[in-house]
Amino acid sequence: MCGLFGSLGFTPERERIDIVAHRGPDGSGWQEFRSGAGPVALGHRRLAIIDVSDAGLQPMADRSGRLHLVFNGEIYNYIELREELRAKGHVFVSDSDSEVLLAAYAEWGEDCLQRFLGMFAFIIWDEREQRLFAARDRFGIKPLYMVANRHGLAFGSEIKQLLGLPGLSGSMNLARIRDFLASGITNHTAETLFAGVQQVQPGCSVSVEAARPWTGEVSPRRWYAIPPSSGLELSEAQAAEKFRELFTDAVRMHLRSDVPIGSCLSGGLDSSSIVCVMSELLDRQGQGAKVNTVSACYAEKSVDEKPFMEQVVSQTGASPNYIFPRPEEVFARASDITWHQDEPFGSTSIFAQWCVFEEARRAGIKVMLDGQGADEQLAGYHSAYVYYMSDLIRRGEYATLIRTMAERNRYHGISFRDQVSRYVVPLIPPKMRSFLIRQRQSLVYHDWTNSEVFQALGPARSVIDVASEANGLPAITDIASFCLVLTMSSNLPMLLHWEDRNSMAHSIEARVPFLDHRLVEFNLALGNSHKILHGDTKRVLRSAMKGILPEPVRNRRDKLGFATPEQEWFRGPLKGLIKDGVEATLSRYPGLLDAAGTRALAADMLEGRRNVDFTLWRIVNLGLWGDRFNVSLG
Incomplete structure (x- = not known):
């Protein structure tokens, strides 16, 4: 897990890789080249996970000196690929997966992407062919942002690396801001909340011929899409057996590491399944190793899951670490968290996740497994x-x-x-x-987003429809299409964004075994009855984990995740700060929101006339984001 930067045409600036030093405290590298399209630069910050020796430093060149790589992520099947490449004559001088990736590209070109089992974003400069190639993993677990304009082309692991480049205005992308405020969804299209900054979409790549002058345009290519399936016809027992087989192998592959490894544990079905399977696999290895877990707990019973965590810890003999996020820390850390996130985020649950990774770092854990992805594939919502x-x-x-x-x-x-x-x-x-x-009688409706600024954009559209169209996905008509859109477009990309930034802010690699593409393809192909049946969500996971999970956890039907007691906090110790935050956003961006409607909505929630939801935090955090990045309205 690392940070990378690459540019073509723009004046090389090494500080653009150093700004993400938190992503890679174990090494840094920078190299410049010349091309017909202008100067080329590659930068890297290293978080050493596989082969922690200096042999894994980047930019990394192949033996011929033709190919140069900067890479963020993990190729979990690097051991198997290395043996296959050795049989073809390749020689390796390290035990790193980066060297395997480079050799795979040399052997198979862009087709190497289909062979990788892992999470990745990487850039390769081909000195002989004068070609810059960049690619992102199937589900966008690892980020890759891009600016392409008449001045040049640049890639970065975080948006902040690209801000200030020639041709960028530093203004907000109003269409995506409206999506975020109205629904809380981001990362559902190639656009970001910054005008002019895009992301390379999950499962896409970019190839640029640099022997000729730069044209100012790129055409990303989709190299991965979920294989079409009419639905697997399996019995419940057959589906559970196959799921258990795929999931266990996914966790096994995700345990490959040369540094201490642990897991987030919320007490829910997904993270508990990971911890229990991790424990079984470690027991099979016979080394006596125990799973290190980190969990967020609360005094408020409505969101506290500690009894379920303790069930898992008791059964597995895990070594637990418990933290108790405090409301007074929300605003004290909000600006820094927003800086690391790059974009405003949807709720204070991101603060809770931040605290979990902070505690993991204190505990000396450098790799954390997490349960992202199961809800989207298996209709957990x-x-x-x-x-x-x-x-x-x-x-x-x-x-x-x-x-x-x-x-x-x-x-x-x-x-x-x-x-x-x-x-x-x-x-x-x-x-x-x-x-x-x-x-x-319904609650009074406050049309707080009905401002002239947003009206000028035209009629608002469903964010789900926007997400589906932007990614070439079908409209949602049933559970199967619902799971497909949430996995590939609307929900999961945003959750992965939050997880990447929170983990990397603490120099920790977050791994998500539920997103092993073999498991994802199986889950999305399963019939609807394996996802929802009567009152059960994620039916196949519950069936597969029988005898593995503690029964009180396996039979849980409530869903919390990294929830925080927002209603209690916002109406209690944070009430004044929330009011001030709403006013600060209205003051910073006059005319963006309907001020009277926004104040009325906030008052209804804070005074108990309607339930507190995530809307309040979105409004407040938008202003914090604008302040931290000095974002203009237009």
């Missing part, structure tokens, strides 16, 4: 129920519908009336609705 229930109604399976509603009432405390209102009534012709549900 309750919003998936609208598609499940609509399908039951369409097929006339009313007994199953009633059973599902009963189990959701028992497991989640969602009343029948609320379920009918939320999931069933929208599917029924309007004239029939009054016979099923009495109309209740």
Whole structure:
């Protein structure tokens, strides 16, 4: 896990790699070249994980001196690839996966991407062919940002490396700002919240011929897409067996490391599964090693998951580390967290995740496994129920519908009336609705985003629709398409962004075994009944983990993740700071939001007239972001 920088045409500036020294405290490198399109520069900051010797320093050149590499990530199957390449005559002088990547590119060219099992963003300069090549892993686990204009082309691991380049205005991208404020979603298109800065999309690459003068344009190529599938026809037992096999192998591969390794443990189904499988694999190795876990806990029972964490720790004999995020630290650290995140973030749960990685660093853990990706692939979000229930109604399976509603009432405390209102009534012709549900007085609606600035952009569109179209994905019509869009476009890319920045801020490599592409392809191809069945989400994971997870954890139906007690905090110790933060955003960006509507919305939430949701933090954090990066309105 590292930081990289590459440029073509722009004046080389070494400080653009040094600004991300936190991503790689174990070494740095810089090299410049000449081309027909202008100067070429490669920069690297190293976090040594595989082969921690100086043999892994970058930029790294092949034996001929033709190819030069800067690389961020891990190729987990590097051992198998190295043996295959040795059989073809390649000679290796290190045990690093970086050298294997370089040899794989020399042997197979761009086709090497299809052979990699891992997370990666890398740049290769081909001195002989005068070609700059950059690529990003299948799901965008590792970041790769890009600026391309008439002045040149530049890549970076973080947006801050690219700010200030010629041709950038330093202003916000209003269309994506509106998406963020209205829905909390970012990273759902190639655009960022900074005008003129893009990201190389997951599963895409960029190749530029530099022998000729720079044209100012690039054309990214998609090298990976989820294989089409009509759905796997498997029994529950068969699906669980195959899932367990793939998941166990994914965790095994993600344990390859030459430095201490541990895991985040929230007490939920996903992270607990990782810890339990890690423990089994370490036991098989017979070295007596225990899993180091790090967890965030709270005094507020509504979000505290410590009893479930302790169940996992007790069963596995893990070495636990518990931290207790405090509300007074939220604003004390908010500006620094925002700087590391590069863009405003959606809730204080990012602060909780920050604290987990901070504690991991104190504990001397350099690699952390985490459970990102399972919810998106396996319909772990309750919003998936609208598609499940609509399908039951369409097929006339009313007994199953009633059973599902009963189990959701028992497991989640969602009343029948609320379920009918939320999931069933929208599917029924309007004239029939009054016979099923009495109309209740709705909360006052505050049109806080209805400003002249946003009106000038035209009618607002569903962020999910924008995400689907931007990535060439189908509209969401059922659980399968719901999981596909969340995995490849709308939710997961944003969560991976947050995880990458929070972990790298503390010089820790975060690994996500649920995103082994073999497992992802299997999960997305599974029939809907393996994802949601009655009151169960992530059904196949629950079935596969029988006998591996503690039963109270395996049978959990609530979902929290890195939740924080925002409602208690915002109405209590943080109330004044939230009010001040809302006013600061309105003052910094006058006209961006409807001021009266924004103040009324904040007052309703803070005074208890409606539940606190993530909207308040988005408004506050937008102003913090603008201050830290000096972002202009336009």
